[in-house]
Amino acid sequence: MKRTSRDIRTANRYGVLREIIAESPTSRQELAAATGLSLATVATLVGELLDLGMLTEVGFEDSAGGRPRGLVAVNASGGALIGVDIAETYVRVELFDLALNVLARADEDMRPGESLPVQVVGHVATAVGSVVAQAGIEGARVLGVGVSVPGQVDREGGVSEYAPNWDWHDVPLLDLLSEHIAYPLYLDNPLRACAVAELWFGAARGRGDAVVVNLGTGVGAGLALGGGLHRGVSNSAGEWGHTTLVLDGRLCHCGNHGCVETYVGAPGIMLNLREMSPRSTLLHPEDQTSTINALARGVAAHDPVAIKVVRDTARYLGAGIADLVNLLNPEVVVLSSWVAATLGEPLLEEVREAVARHALKRPFAATEIVLSPIPTDPVCLGAATFALEGALSAVTQKSNRRTIPARSRTAPPA
Amino acid sequence: MKRTSRDIRTANRYGVLREIIAESPTSRQELAAATGLSLATVATLVGELLDLGMLTEVGFEDSAGGRPRGLVAVNASGGALIGVDIAETYVRVELFDLALNVLARADEDMRPGESLPVQVVGHVATAVGSVVAQAGIEGARVLGVGVSVPGQVDREGGVSEYAPNWDWHDVPLLDLLSEHIAYPLYLDNPLRACAVAELWFGAARGRGDAVVVNLGTGVGAGLALGGGLHRGVSNSAGEWGHTTLVLDGRLCHCGNHGCVETYVGAPGIMLNLREMSPRSTLLHPEDQTSTINALARGVAAHDPVAIKVVRDTARYLGAGIADLVNLLNPEVVVLSSWVAATLGEPLLEEVREAVARHALKRPFAATEIVLSPIPTDPVCLGAATFALEGALSAVTQKSNRRTIPARSRTAPPA
Numbered sequence: 027m028k029r030t031s032r033d034i035r036t037a038n039r040y041g042v043l044r045e046i047i048a049e050s051p052t053s054r055q056e057l058a059a060a061t062g063l064s065l066a067t068v069a070t071l072v073g074e075l076l077d078l079g080m081l082t083e084v085g086f087e088d089s090a091g092g093r094p095r096g097l098v099a100v101n102a103s104g105g106a107l108i109g110v111d112i113a114e115t116y117v118r119v120e121l122f123d124l125a126l127n128v129l130a131r132a133d134e135d136m137r138p139g140e141s142l143p144v145q146v147v148g149h150v151a152t153a154v155g156s157v158v159a160q161a162g163i164e165g166a167r168v169l170g171v172g173v174s175v176p177g178q179v180d181r182e183g184g185v186s187e188y189a190p191n192w193d194w195h196d197v198p199l200l201d202l203l204s205e206h207i208a209y210p211l212y213l214d215n216p217l218r219a220c221a222v223a224e225l226w227f228g229a230a231r232g233r234g235d236a237v238v239v240n241l242g243t244g245v246g247a248g249l250a251l252g253g254g255l256h257r258g259v260s261n262s263a264g265e266w267g268h269t270t271l272v273l274d275g276r277l278c279h280c281g282n283h284g285c286v287e288t289y290v291g292a293p294g295i296m297l298n299l300r301e302m303s304p305r306s307t308l309l310h311p312e313d314q315t316s317t318i319n320a321l322a323r324g325v326a327a328h329d330p331v332a333i334k335v336v337r338d339t340a341r342y343l344g345a346g347i348a349d350l351v352n353l354l355n356p357e358v359v360v361l362s363s364w365v366a367a368t369l370g371e372p373l374l375e376e377v378r379e380a381v382a383r384h385a386l387k388r389p390f391a392a393t394e395i396v397l398s399p400i401p402t403d404p405v406c407l408g409a410a411t412f413a414l415e416g417a418l419s420a421v422t423q424k425s426n427r428r429t430i431p432a433r434s435r436t437a438p439p440a
Numbered sequence: 441m442k443r444t445s446r447d448i449r450t451a452n453r454y455g456v457l458r459e460i461i462a463e464s465p466t467s468r469q470e471l472a473a474a475t476g477l478s479l480a481t482v483a484t485l486v487g488e489l490l491d492l493g494m495l496t497e498v499g500f501e502d503s504a505g506g507r508p509r510g511l512v513a514v515n516a517s518g519g520a521l522i523g524v525d526i527a528e529t530y531v532r533v534e535l536f537d538l539a540l541n542v543l544a545r546a547d548e549d550m551r552p553g554e555s556l557p558v559q560v561v562g563h564v565a566t567a568v569g570s571v572v573a574q575a576g577i578e579g580a581r582v583l584g585v586g587v588s589v590p591g592q593v594d595r596e597g598g599v600s601e602y603a604p605n606w607d608w609h610d611v612p613l614l615d616l617l618s619e620h621i622a623y624p625l626y627l628d629n630p631l632r633a634c635a636v637a638e639l640w641f642g643a644a645r646g647r648g649d650a651v652v653v654n655l656g657t658g659v660g661a662g663l664a665l666g667g668g669l670h671r672g673v674s675n676s677a678g679e680w681g682h683t684t685l686v687l688d689g690r691l692c693h694c695g696n697h698g699c700v701e702t703y704v705g706a707p708g709i710m711l712n713l714r715e716m717s718p719r720s721t722l723l724h725p726e727d728q729t730s731t732i733n734a735l736a737r738g739v740a741a742h743d744p745v746a747i748k749v750v751r752d753t754a755r756y757l758g759a760g761i762a763d764l765v766n767l768l769n770p771e772v773v774v775l776s777s778w779v780a781a782t783l784g785e786p787l788l789e790e791v792r793e794a795v796a797r798h799a800l801k802r803p804f805a806a807t808e809i810v811l812s813p814i815p816t817d818p819v820c821l822g823a824a825t826f827a828l829e830g831a832l833s834a835v836t837q838k839s840n841r842r843t844i845p846a847r848s849r850t851a852p853p854a
Contacts, residue, residue, distance in 0.1 A: 034448060178802050187802060234673055247767065251670060258769020259648055260806040268800055269763035273686045273756075282762075282798050342687075348696075349683035353661065353767075355672020384696050386682055388592050388601060392674040 036419060037254060038063060042071045043080070043100075043418065044226050047125055050099035051084045060232075072098055079104040080124060080418075100125045105417070106163045108171040108209070109410030110150055111216070111403055114191050114243055117146065119153035120406040121161050121168075126227060126414075128402055130160035141192035143202055151206035170210040170413030174219040174405050175199060176244060178262050184213045190279055191243075212412045216240060217264045218255055219408025220362045220398075221248025225255070226411050228360065228400045235356040238398075239266070239347060241365040243314060245287040245294075247350060267291065271346055289342035292318055292365055298342075299335045306331055318368045325372045336369060337376050344380020351385045351393050362398040363405075370397065450833060451668060452477060456485045457494065457514075457832065458640050461539055464513035465498045474646070486512055493518040494538060494832075514539040519831070520577045522585040522623070523824030524564055525630070525817055528605050528657055531560070533567035534820040535575050535582075538828075540641060542816055544574035555606035557616055565620035584624040584827030588633040588819050589613060590658060592676050598627045604693055605657075626826045630654060631678045632669055633822025634776045634812075635662025639669070640825050642774065642814045649770040652812075653680070653761060655779035657728060659701040659708075661764060681705065685760055703756035706732055706779055712756075713749045720745055732782045739786045750783060751790050758794020765799045765807050776812040777819075784811065 038061070045060045046052055054072055058065045075081045075098075082101040086094035102123040111118040114136075121130040132153035136146070154171060177189035184200025200211045221230070221238040230236035230250045238248040245267030249256040256263050267287030268280050275284025276297070288294045292314035299309055299317070308324050308331060310316035324332025347359055359381075361374060378395050385393075398404060452475070459474045460466055468486055472479045489495045496515040500508035516537040525532040528550075535544040546567035550560070568585065591603035598614025614625045635644070635652040644650035644664045652662040659681030663670040670677050681701030682694050689698025690711070702708045706728035713723055713731070722738050722745060724730035738746025761773055773795075775788060792809050799807075812818060 178800075235670075249768075251665065256649075256665060256768070258803065258806075259771040260769055260802060262800070262803045262806075263767065263769040265766040265769075265800055265803065268766045270759045270798065271684060271687055273689075273759055275687075280800060345684045345687055349763075350767075352679040352682045353677065353764075354663075354670070355674055355677035355679075357673040384684065386592075386676070386679055386694060388674060389672065389676045389679065392672075392676075 038067065039071055039074070039418060040226075040415060041253070042068060043075060043414075044231065046075075046081065046098060047100055048227070048231065050125065051097040052099075053087060053089075053095040053097055055089070055095055102127065105169040106161065106167050107169055107410040107413045107417070108154060108157060109219075109403075109406035109408070109413070110154065110171060110173040111219075111405035111409060112146060112150065112173065112175045113216075113405075114176070117149040117153055118403055118406055119150065119157050120403065120410065121157035121163065122407075122410045124414075126407065126410065128406075129163075130157040132156035132160070141194075143186075143194065143197045143199065146192075147199070147202045147206065150203060154207055165208065168209045169417035170212060171203075171207060172212045172214070172219070172409030172412035172416075173199070173203065174214055174216045174409040176216055179213050179215050181213050181261055184211065186213075210413070210416060212409075212416045214409070214412050216242070216244075216363070216405045216408075217246040217248045218257070219406075219412065220404045221250050221255055221264070221408070222411045222415075223400055223404040223408035224248075224360050224362065224398065225250045225253075227407065228398055228404070229358055229396050230360060233357045235354065236358045236360060237347075237350050237354060237356045238360045238362050239343075239350075239366075240363045241290060241292075241343075241361060242363040243292045245291045249354070251354075266346065266350065269346070269349070271342060286342070286346045290339055290346065294342075295321070295335065295339050295365070298338050299331070302335060302338070303331050308332055308335075315364075318365055322368050322370065322372075325369070333372075336373055340373055340376030341380050343373075343377050344382075345384045347377065347395070348381045348384030348390075351381060351389050355389045356393055359393055359395045360398050361396070362400075366397060452481065453485055453488070453832060454640075454829065455667070456482060457489060457828075458645060460489075460495065460512060461514055461641070462645065464539065465511040466513075467501060467503075467509040467511055469503070469509055516541065519583040520575065520581050521583055521824040521827045521831075522568060522571060523633075523817075523820035523822070523827070524568065524585060524587040525633075525819035525823060526560060526564065526587065526589045527630075527819075528590070531563040531567055532817055532820055533564070533571050534817065534824065535571035535577065536821075536824045540821065540824065540828075543577075544571040546570035546574070555608075557600075557608065557611045557613065560606075561613070561616045561620065564617060568621055579622065582623045583831035584626060585617075585621060586626045586628070586633070586823030586826035586830075587613070587617065588628055588630045588823040590630055593627050593629050595627050595675055598625065600627075624827070624830060626823075626830045628823070628826050630656070630658075630777070630819045630822075631660040631662045632671070633820075633826070634818045635664050635669055635678070635822070636825045636829075637814055637818045637822035638662075638774050638776065638812065639664045639667075640828075641821065642812055642818070643772055643810050644774060647771045649768065650772045650774060651761075651764050651768060651770045652774045652776050653757075653764075653780075654777045655704060655706075655757075655775060656777040657706050659705045663768070665768075680760070680764065683760070683763070685756060700756070700760045704753055704760065708756075709735070709749065709753050709779070712752050713745070716749060716752070717745050722746055722749075729778075732779055736782050736784065736786075739783070747786075750787055754787055754790030755794050757787075757791050758796075759798045761791065761809070762795045762798030762804075765795060765803050769803045770807055773807055773809045774812050775810070776814075780811060 058068045081098045084099045102125040107122045117134040134149040178187040186197040186199045224230035236250040240246045247266035271286045272284035276288035278285035308320040472482045498513045516539040518538045521536045531548040548563040592601040600611040600613045638644035650664040654660045661680035682699045685700045686698035690702035692699035692702045722734040
């Protein structure tokens with residue numbers, strides 16, 4: 027009921043730009059075929075995006091005997107977008123052109139204990155300044171900065187409501203950042219950043235329903251249902267890491283027992299290894315990255331302990347993903363984030379087998395399970411995408427005011 | 441991307457009729473306020489429904505100083521709808537007027553082992569004939585028959601793909617029924633029937649995202665997201681009963697271990713009782729209904745075993761519902777179906793406490809947990825609602841052809 031024709035219009039605008047970014051140059055006819063929209067609708071949307079400088083006309087193609095078709099492409103230099111990935115131990119910032127190519131990157135390490143909002147904000151400000159300087163971009167061309175911070179966020183208010191790793195409560199992060207950064211700011215969390223990155227540029231593009239399983243230090247599932255993010259009533263949907271896999275199982279930092287995260291997050295995988303082989307040389311205490319890297323190398327070298335740990339982890343993961351398949355019946359499940367990227371194909375194969383054992387046959391048969399095809403940091407890319415969506419909505423409202431008579435702005439009779 | 445302006449139009453038409461059924465008589469102004477649609481849109485939709493004989497004008501109300509407002513109400517006698525609840529041990533059929541009041545009911549018991557499709561179809565045909573005769577309705581006024589059958593269904597094809605209790609595989613149920621029943625037939629399953637009943641007439645009406653937890657012999661969760669049913673890519677979403685609650689726990693008939701259903705479905709509750717007190721007089725072996733009734737009476741009489749069984753069941757249920765709250769962040773969770781109705785408030789209170797212990801604080805604070813407020817069989821009501829939705833779509837396409845110039849039927853530029 028609450029979805030209006032304005033929502034549809036925005037979703038269609040995203041959809042058309044999404045297709046053009048994926049397939050540039052392209053024609054209005056191809057776009058209509060790819061999106062299922064009418065040629066007239068596509069022509070209107072393309073016209074708006076051309077007016078806004080986000081697209082350019084790039085010539086014509088022959089169409090077997092018909093009129094030559096005009097081709098459009100993303101105007102990569104029409105603006106820049108910045109994505110900020112605030113993680114537990116680092117801040118990574120990437121600057122993108124409008125085709126979402128990375129033009130510049132800056133990393134800031136955070137020392138253990140360096141977790142005050144003012145410290146984190148300082149690192150972000152430094153890194154954002156660095157990428158703008160590296161890329162030689164004028165400030166006016168940066169359309170927006172998307173910021174991803176772990177935990178629960180109030181995106182409208184720009185507040186980090188709860189970040190468990192730092193024990194942050196209701197930190198007004200965007201207000202703090204706006205003292206250092208003059209561009210429009212958009213806040214969300216890594217779960218949804220990864221999901222929106224898959225939706226625009228990855229394995230969820232053009233799919234009806236997708237679940238993006240995020241495997242890092244924390245664990246979650248971004249839900250892309252019906253072509254858009256499912257956020258829930260208070261923007262906290264996707265906390266799959268805190269669903270129960272083993273009743274009365276391992277204690278989780280959320281206070282519950284047996285959460286999925288305690289078995290398949292990086293610290294959980296370390297515990298799986300420690301329980302199996304307490305003195306394993308694969309184990310780098312207090313160093314998640316080195317341990318996961320060592321496991322990946324161990325599997326490649328046929329180390330039986332490494333193989334067993336990945337298999338056990340996949341067994342937990344498979345039971346948890348089977349739950350998502352049974353409950354949501356998605357078209358695709360994407361394994362994303364650094365643990366999935368590091369363990370790669372061997373993990374994927376074990377996960378597929380484990381899901382097959384646990385899931386109901388029919389929804390399992392309808393679901394594809396894949397690794398994220400996104401080659402760069404999906405959190406930075408997703409954060410930049412939130413900035414792109416924000417810029418597109420803001421700009422569009424202006425464009426509507428300019429080009430569409432006021433009378434047509436009311437919803438058409440439905 | 442795939443959601444078109446036709447989908448929006450259909451959703452808006454459902455939404456307006458939903459409001460009128462809930463609040464008759466009502467004015468177009470009140471409908472606009474309740475649905476968030478513009479007055480012009482509401483006026484168009486109400487006009488269509490009046491043309492179709494589904495509504496009637498019932499006079500005017502004063503509006504403090506302004507023009508008197510026209511009132512509309514459901515035309516209860518504008519047509520009849522039939523809902524069929526095929527369960528493991530019985531077939532129940534109810535006939536409704538257009539305000540969804542029950543006009544007639546027929547129950548057919550099925551003997552153990554009586555599970556061939558032809559036997560079930562015979563019972564349904566008999567009961568449908570009975571309600572039509574009881575209500576003295578002419579055939580032409582029955583707008584449709586909604587049929588709910590447990591398990592996985594192909595609703596477009598009218599096929600029961602898999603019904604675990606009878607080991608049905610790909611039974612062409614609607615084809616078989618159409619040999620006996622001349623009205624339009626619509627197939628779905630009890631999970632979605634209960635969810636759509638809550639969406640139109642119950643606790644999910646007007647809510648953004650709702651989860652309807654179905655507690656019967658089988659267990660599932662109908663998902664009403666964004667004001668409509670979430671069906672998934674192959675119409676099997678909601679199989680929450682087959683998500684893992686206890687890794688390597690009780691064996692489930694689906695072949696997996698530790699499924700939610702094995703702890704909180706009626707047979708699971710009987711097992712909870714048997715494990716606690718093997719010789720309890722509350723236990724009626726092979727009789728789920730009598731056992732659940734005995735537990736409800738036991739709790740009312742302060743029987744410590746009954747109280748403990750309900751508490752243990754609520755603990756499992758609470759962990760499972762907390763998973764739904766964390767993953768989906770719904771506005772409301774509704775406990776539906778006969779086990780929930782029988783155990784009632786005492787179960788609800790224990791479940792609320794258990795969910796509070798297991799769920800993350802913020803999504804829990806955003807979620808209300810309630811018993812279904814629907815006083816009649818929610819499966820029959822939901823099945824009849826599918827018939828209403830079907831009639832509304834079919835009828836509307838005709839109405840569009842008649843009243844709207846062909847040119848405006850293409851999607852507006854978005």
